[in-house]
C-alpha cells in the first residue's frame with residue numbers, strides 16, 4: 130500500500146491531487162470544484178467520467194465475452210475455469226486501478 134504523506138492534497142476533500150478527478154485545480158481537486166458549481170470544471174469532470182465509463186464498459190464486455198466463451202466452448206476442466214476466472218479478475222483489477230489512478 131502506497132502512502133501519500135508528502136503529496137499535495139485537495140483543500141476540501143483531502144484526496145491526493147493526481148491527474149484524474151482529483152487533479153489540482155488551484156489547491157482543490159476537479160471533483161470538489163465541480164461540486165461547488167464551477168461550470169468549466171464540471172464539463173471537464175463529465176469528460177473524465179465519460180472516458181472512465183467507456184473504459185470500464187470495454188473491459189466488462191471483454192470479460193463477459195471471455196467467460197461466455199469458456200462456458201460455451203471451453204473444456205470442463207477446473208484448470209480451464211480457473212484460468213478464465215484469473216484472466217477476468219486481472220482485467221477487472223487493471224480497470225479498477227486505472228479509474229482509481231493507480232495505473
Ligand SMILES: [Zn+2]
Nearest residue numbers: 139142158161
Ligand atoms: Zn477534492
